[in-house]
Amino acid sequence: MLREVTATRYVTPLREGGSLPGIVEADDLGTYVMKFTGAGQGRKTLVAEVICGELGRRLGLRVPELVTIELDPVIGLAEPDQEVQELLKASGGLNLGMDYLPGSLGFDPLAYEVGAAEAGRVVWFDALINNVDRSWRNPNMLVWHGDLWLIDHGATMIWHHNWPGAEASAAKPYNASDHVLAPFAPDIAAAAAELA
CATH class of the missing domain: 3.30.200 (Phosphorylase Kinase; domain 1)
Structure with a gap:
């Protein structure tokens, strides 16, 4: 609640x-x-x-x-x-x-390094919730006090806008090629083992 x-x-x-x-x-x-x-x-x-x-x-x-x-x-x-x-x-x-996270900055992959473990957890999570909106164009992440924060999950679970197509949408593989954290070699296997 x-x-x-x-x-x-x-x-x-x-x-x-x-x-x-x-x-x-x-x-x-x-x-x-x-x-x-x-x-x-x-x-x-x-x-x-x-x-x-x-x-x-x-x-x-x-x-x-x-x-x-x-x-x-x-x-x-x-x-x-x-x-x-x-x-x-x-x-x-x-x-x-x-x-509100005062003083936070929008995530810039050229200015902030993300480890493979953390990148893997975020990409795994985005695949789980079918987040179509965490690309380099619009990362929807902030850096606050040196840590990465995830924001704006409105473009997730897109299947719930069209219930007749929900099963097909849920079965579709997640395409992380455009994910803002793709260049950081996300360790998705370790994330899956930990979070699944």
């Missing part, structure tokens, strides 16, 4: 990605990256975020804590950006948040 907090202030939108997440402050004095139920990708994307994010945490991968965030749509009345204001209005009620 995820902890529930209430948004007290909308800070700023994050323009990366298509869902337009935003940084919010909450009544527990925490700061979170909030993903909205009113975003175009819909609730199934948030379901994938919760299932895969919590699974990753339980497997010992670094995933920021997930929380549910209660949002009063009135919080968006002072927002000057019309698109953001409409998103906030459409997202009243429960939304999803992840702990």
Whole structure:
């Protein structure tokens, strides 16, 4: 069960990605990256975020804590950006948040070395959840205090958007050739032995 907090202030939108997440402050004095139920990708994307994010945490991968965030749509009345204001209005009620990692940097494979064991664990996990969105174009990983953190699992379990094709999708081999960690010789066999 995820902890529930209430948004007290909308800070700023994050323009990366298509869902337009935003940084919010909450009544527990925490700061979170909030993903909205009113975003175009819909609730199934948030379901994938919760299932895969919590699974990753339980497997010992670094995933920021997930929380549910209660949002009063009135919080968006002072927002000057019309698109953001409409998103906030459409997202009243429960939304999803992840702990904001202040000072973190987007993962750059040219600037940060990843060991074969850690790379193997991440690639194995991405194969398990059918993550189609961790390429060099969009790594969806952060470096925080020298450690690799996994974020944004909305493009996982893509089969749950089309249940009639779920069995065929689940049986399809995972193609890791474009994975951002492929150049680090991921030890997938060791990861499978440990995590399966």
